[in-house]
Amino acid sequence: MAAKTKFQAIRGTRDLLPPETALWNHVEWTAHEVFGTFGFGEIRPPIFEPTELFARSIGLETDVVSKEMYTFRDPTEELDKILIDVLRFAEEKGITFGFGSDNVETPAKVQRILSEQPLLQSESVTLRPEATASVCRAYIEHGMQQLPQPVKLYYMGPMFRRERPQKGRYRQFYQIGAEVLGGGDAPAIDAEVIEMVMTFFDKLGLTGVELDINSIGHNAPDCRPAYIEKLRAALEQVKDQLGADSQHRIETNPLRVLDSKLEHEQAIIATLPRIADHLCPDCAAHYAAVKRQLEMRGVFFKENWRLVRGLDYYMRTTFEITAKGLGSQNAVCGGGRYDGLVELLGGPPTKGIGFAIGEDRLILSLQESGKGAAPQGRDIYIAWMGERAYATAVRAAKDLRNSGFSVELPPTELKFGKALERADKLGSRYALILGDNEVSEGSWTLKTLVDGTQQKFTEPELLEFLKQRKSGS
Numbered sequence: 099m100a101a102k103t104k105f106q107a108i109r110g111t112r113d114l115l116p117p118e119t120a121l122w123n124h125v126e127w128t129a130h131e132v133f134g135t136f137g138f139g140e141i142r143p144p145i146f147e148p149t150e151l152f153a154r155s156i157g158l159e160t161d162v163v164s165k166e167m168y169t170f171r172d173p174t175e176e177l178d179k180i181l182i183d184v185l186r187f188a189e190e191k192g193i194t195f196g197f198g199s200d201n202v203e204t205p206a207k208v209q210r211i212l213s214e215q216p217l218l219q220s221e222s223v224t225l226r227p228e229a230t231a232s233v234c235r236a237y238i239e240h241g242m243q244q245l246p247q248p249v250k251l252y253y254m255g256p257m258f259r260r261e262r263p264q265k266g267r268y269r270q271f272y273q274i275g276a277e278v279l280g281g282g283d284a285p286a287i288d289a290e291v292i293e294m295v296m297t298f299f300d301k302l303g304l305t306g307v308e309l310d311i312n313s314i315g316h317n318a319p320d321c322r323p324a325y326i327e328k329l330r331a332a333l334e335q336v337k338d339q340l341g342a343d344s345q346h347r348i349e350t351n352p353l354r355v356l357d358s359k360l361e362h363e364q365a366i367i368a369t370l371p372r373i374a375d376h377l378c379p380d381c382a383a384h385y386a387a388v389k390r391q392l393e394m395r396g397v398f399f400k401e402n403w404r405l406v407r408g409l410d411y412y413m414r415t416t417f418e419i420t421a422k423g424l425g426s427q428n429a430v431c432g433g434g435r436y437d438g439l440v441e442l443l444g445g446p447p448t449k450g451i452g453f454a455i456g457e458d459r460l461i462l463s464l465q466e467s468g469k470g471a472a473p474q475g476r477d478i479y480i481a482w483m484g485e486r487a488y489a490t491a492v493r494a495a496k497d498l499r500n501s502g503f504s505v506e507l508p509p510t511e512l513k514f515g516k517a518l519e520r521a522d523k524l525g526s527r528y529a530l531i532l533g534d535n536e537v538s539e540g541s542w543t544l545k546t547l548v549d550g551t552q553q554k555f556t557e558p559e560l561l562e563f564l565k566q567r568k569s570g571s
């Protein structure tokens with residue numbers, strides 16, 4: 099007999115279950131609604147893409163690309179077809195192939211050998227670790243630069259990163275994000291995107307929300323690169339006092355040292371040169387205008403010169419939002435401007451800015467602050483007994499569900515006592531009692547479960563009563 103395997107969700111993944119999923123739906127519907135009021139339309143890109151798309155956009159030296167991607171080889175039909183054509187041609191011409199010195203193989207045998215080596219005929223694909231790259235790819239692929247600019251898109255769905263799982267950090271997690279592509283880089287665009295996410299959080303009643311902003315300049319010699327050289331030189335001076343990760347980053351990406359959470363590095367980092375003092379005049383003016391625009395919209399922010407973000411595509415405005423009750427993984431949203439990205443992926447020069455919210459963390463924070471209580475329980479539990487009553491119960495369930503009530507109709511007969519017990523356990527508001535007596539009389543008894551009161555109704559009266567209660571409650 100085969101050993102029994104106890105299957106479990108893979109480390110870093112989890113099932114989202116009722117009643118919590120009701121809160122997920124509420125959050126997602128609020129996003130649809132709020133983002134809609136800002137003129138955004140939904141995009142649903144695929145969950146896997148060519149590895150190269152992420153490698154090129156996010157950057158090879160980032161944690162995401164260098165350590166965290168779920169990448170696998172996917173056999174490509176195109177390559178298969180080409181190979182088969184070549185082999186067929188070889189067959190016709192009587193060509194044979196040699197592997198090593200004395201093995202001479204026929205094309206048919208070569209085809210069989212190669213078909214056992216899928217790696218030779220595959221492309222590398224990756225489960226998306228984020229969706230900005232996909233949205234840019236879609237913008238280019240569908241010629242969206244022909245549409246009225248800017249193009250405003252939002253998305254929601256699962257992302258995948260092989261990180262060390264902990265509270266608020268998963269290997270499959272969910273993001274709700276938005277991107278604005280094309281149409282210039284007016285500071286008002288940056289401010290409006292930030293205003294939108296803050297409005298969304300406000301609508302959900304998220305508490306302890308803090309918005310940090312920064313500008314990391316752009317890639318011209320008199321801007322970020324000059325700052326990075328200054329930063330690198332300053333870091334070299336204190337290299338011995340830094341941990342191994344930061345030491346490595348002095349070479350690969352000195353900006354990321356500013357991200358360090360290591361306790362003993364904090365005092366050292368506080369003395370490093372700050373990018374705000376080294377922005378070129380255009381970036382400095384852009385940053386000042388973004389801040390003015392945020393003030394005009396009543397959006398509170400804190401400037402944080404250490405906010406550099408972990409992905410390579412950013413320039414100028416960067417921002418992060420934290421919320422209450424999340425412990426060390428407290429960033430509930432991150433975003434910024436990425437003007438060169440569409441071009442880097444082969445598209446026309448296009449400005450871009452966006453953000454992504456960690457939905458898992460958003461939900462956690464809502465739950466921790468008591469905003470997570472999802473409505474639970476059925477409206478009506480139908481306690482029926484007897485053949486004739488069952489036929490009426492089936493019809494009643496259908497009518498009530500059509501009128502928008504959630505109804506539990508037990509599939510087998512239960513004694514009334516047992517049925518009422520179940521109704522209670524399910525958190526039902528009412529029990530509709532249908533026995534053969536009720537059916538003969540044409541009267542339906544409704545029991546309100548919190549106080550045990552009972553009332554008799556005719557069928558139309560009952561529907562009317564329930565509808566009034568629903569709209570009044």
Ligand code: HAM
Nearest residue numbers: 228230267268271429430431432433434452453454456
């Ligand atoms: P990100 O900062 O890598 O940015 O991720 C955004 C948010 O996703 C984080 O603030 C966090 O809430 C959530 N998140 C990230 N990793 C995990 C994880 N392992 N478990 C749970 N939540 C996580 C981006 O992804 C960019 N694409 C954002 C963006 C859009 N920038 C411009 N447009």
